Amino acid sequence: MTLAERVRALPRRWPGFESIRGIPILLRLLPSVSRRQSALLGVGVLLTAALPVAAVALTGLLVGSIPDAVRGGLDSAAGHRTLDLLVAVGALVVAQRLVAPMLRAVSMTLGRETDRYLQDRVLAAVGRPGGIAHLEDPDILAHVRLVKGLGADAQRPGLAVEGLGYVLPSWLQALGSAVVLLFFSWWIGLLWLVVWPIVVFAMQQEYLRVGEIGYGRSDALRRAEYLRDVALGPAAGKEIRVWGMLGWLIDAFERAWYTAMAPVWKVRSPRGSVLFGASGAVLAVNAVSYGLLGWAAARGDLSVAAVAIYTQALAGVNSYTAFDDRNVYLSYAAVTVPKVLALDARLGGSGGYSAPVSAAPVSGDRVSGGRVSGGPVSVAELPRPAAAPGLPRHGVRFDGVTFRYPRSERTALCGLDLTIPAGRSLAIVGENGAGKTSLVKLLCGLYAPTRGRLLVDGNDLADLDPAAWRDQVAVLFQDFARYHLPVRDNIGLGAPAYAHDEDRLRLAARKAGVLHLVESLPHGFDTVLSREYTGGVDLSGGQWQRIALARAMFAVQAGARLLILDEPTAALDVRAEAELYERFLELTEGLTTCLISHRFSTVRRADRIVVLADGGVVEDGSHEGLMDLGGRYAEMFTLQASRFLDEQPARSAGGHRLPSDTSTGATGEGMGTHA
Numbered sequence: 001m002t003l004a005e006r007v008r009a010l011p012r013r014w015p016g017f018e019s020i021r022g023i024p025i026l027l028r029l030l031p032s033v034s035r036r037q038s039a040l041l042g043v044g045v046l047l048t049a050a051l052p053v054a055a056v057a058l059t060g061l062l063v064g065s066i067p068d069a070v071r072g073g074l075d076s077a078a079g080h081r082t083l084d085l086l087v088a089v090g091a092l093v094v095a096q097r098l099v100a101p102m103l104r105a106v107s108m109t110l111g112r113e114t115d116r117y118l119q120d121r122v123l124a125a126v127g128r129p130g131g132i133a134h135l136e137d138p139d140i141l142a143h144v145r146l147v148k149g150l151g152a153d154a155q156r157p158g159l160a161v162e163g164l165g166y167v168l169p170s171w172l173q174a175l176g177s178a179v180v181l182l183f184f185s186w187w188i189g190l191l192w193l194v195v196w197p198i199v200v201f202a203m204q205q206e207y208l209r210v211g212e213i214g215y216g217r218s219d220a221l222r223r224a225e226y227l228r229d230v231a232l233g234p235a236a237g238k239e240i241r242v243w244g245m246l247g248w249l250i251d252a253f254e255r256a257w258y259t260a261m262a263p264v265w266k267v268r269s270p271r272g273s274v275l276f277g278a279s280g281a282v283l284a285v286n287a288v289s290y291g292l293l294g295w296a297a298a299r300g301d302l303s304v305a306a307v308a309i310y311t312q313a314l315a316g317v318n319s320y321t322a323f324d325d326r327n328v329y330l331s332y333a334a335v336t337v338p339k340v341l342a343l344d345a346r347l348g349g350s351g352g353y354s355a356p357v358s359a360a361p362v363s364g365d366r367v368s369g370g371r372v373s374g375g376p377v378s379v380a381e382l383p384r385p386a387a388a389p390g391l392p393r394h395g396v397r398f399d400g401v402t403f404r405y406p407r408s409e410r411t412a413l414c415g416l417d418l419t420i421p422a423g424r425s426l427a428i429v430g431e432n433g434a435g436k437t438s439l440v441k442l443l444c445g446l447y448a449p450t451r452g453r454l455l456v457d458g459n460d461l462a463d464l465d466p467a468a469w470r471d472q473v474a475v476l477f478q479d480f481a482r483y484h485l486p487v488r489d490n491i492g493l494g495a496p497a498y499a500h501d502e503d504r505l506r507l508a509a510r511k512a513g514v515l516h517l518v519e520s521l522p523h524g525f526d527t528v529l530s531r532e533y534t535g536g537v538d539l540s541g542g543q544w545q546r547i548a549l550a551r552a553m554f555a556v557q558a559g560a561r562l563l564i565l566d567e568p569t570a571a572l573d574v575r576a577e578a579e580l581y582e583r584f585l586e587l588t589e590g591l592t593t594c595l596i597s598h599r600f601s602t603v604r605r606a607d608r609i610v611v612l613a614d615g616g617v618v619e620d621g622s623h624e625g626l627m628d629l630g631g632r633y634a635e636m637f638t639l640q641a642s643r644f645l646d647e648q649p650a651r652s653a654g655g656h657r658l659p660s661d662t663s664t665g666a667t668g669e670g671m672g673t674h675a
């Protein structure tokens, strides 16, 4: 083991070194944040440390030169020397005055820049894995919570940079002063050289311990913060009021908060024993030092100049700080920076994210090195990616695919064999929890199969470049996102590279049947879709769903060949659903389409329908074929159609316009008739 490796191993062997380790890690990081500011910080620290030590020496010489100057007069050589020394001491004092605010400004700026840099780095890291398994990993989420607070949280590493600008010069000044004291008494100098680093080390360890305990509560605090955000946010606002949930939420929040914070409060201050031990040691060494200096001066062993120098050196050696807020800030470097960098590395470039697997592997899984081989890993981490333009040309095949979510005991898909031919539409139906959405997530490459393969034109999806494959996929998720952004972004984000293309935006909006709505908004495509912003509007659930469909259609126009629609009509009214149903062939023309729906009126338009149950295909065929089969599909279809038909007379009598009255004639009645 080399010396460098031994030093690196120290933190593991002796946890106390963690505290000190954070500082060099932070220092190494700073040039990446800003070379210029880091250089200025370095110069500022050195000057702030060196100027007082130089002032100590020059003041001593000045005091020593005064008797000769008094004897010889100001015109004598001794007088000139005294004047020169006076000017030099004055210059040093002025320089100290100038450097101090400069250092403060630089360290504050660099601190803020460091927070921004780390925030950017983690945002990029969290977005890096091709899959989404890491977004459900409590350990990763606990780290991510830290990042959310980087700009505002009390433990932000930027404060550690500010702390460095204050603490480092004081440490260096103490070091320099201790060296000066070596000339007075080697053992007094040595005592200081040993005592102050020990005191600093002990206190840093204490601050770190408190910080680590606070950090360790991240998961528990996340729960409390969730409850708080539910209470404050608009998402649950309606239900909170209707059901009178606020009191319950406040109680639950307080309980979660106190449970999370109680261990932190218990140890929020450094232990008394360490605090009194450290300050007691400093007091004792001071007593010995000043006592010895006074005794030597009284005995006449020291010149006036020497007394002046050593007195100031003793003041200098006491100027190091170990107990104030800036020292507490330093521990933030050790608490947060290595964790942020570790998160970046864990989600990072070469290795990618490896989701933990659940305790019980699926039977038959090959286990190697603590991980189930072929387990739910990010597709991004798989080697030798190949390009994917124009795929699929022949089709996508689930080849014996078993899938289980990370940390889950249940298999969502179980030995699934299914082919989706290129250029055709396939509808997937099945009861809640049958595995339909899980299948979509695998198709998008958001998870990889636990076992089996997903083949695109015969090639394992795992061997394709994940980003290039996703360019081929346009998807409307069941739980699509509602971005509080202008309409143009809500649609254009389907293919950000083309988001500026007005013609494509309009075409996508038209295809999704939402162009008229967009044009009627106060600022058209520039209207922000959120009432939380001035001039913004909110949309109904169905309008939102059509905006999300427009996003998928925008991706299709940008070149995506595989269109996935997961419950595309769930929030649509009868007319809108009927319109979509009519235009289904137009929307899906030339595309490989995978449609998931509980609405059989939409499903029956697909070329082929499969019924999923217990993670596998149980029926497969055309609408007519499956109806003739009289199995699950026929049962579900008939149930839905008959329920609608039962309702029809009542609604007719009430004067409502029936779906069958619509110009398109689609939906339930049609289903009944065809059935």
Ligand SMILES: Nc1ncnc2c1ncn2[C@@H]1O[C@H](COP(=O)(O)OP(=O)(O)OP(=O)(O)O)[C@@H](O)[C@H]1O
Binding pocket: 136, 405, 406, 408, 410, 411, 412, 430, 431, 432, 433, 434, 435, 436, 437, 438, 439, 478
């Ligand atoms: N993120 C997840 N982590 C763990 N388990 C999950 C996750 N998402 C779904 N599951 C589980 O996987 C199984 C299949 O869920 P999936 O969402 O694929 O069903 P679905 O057929 O789409 O259901 P629905 O018709 O209700 O949308 C269910 O048992 C569900 O609890």
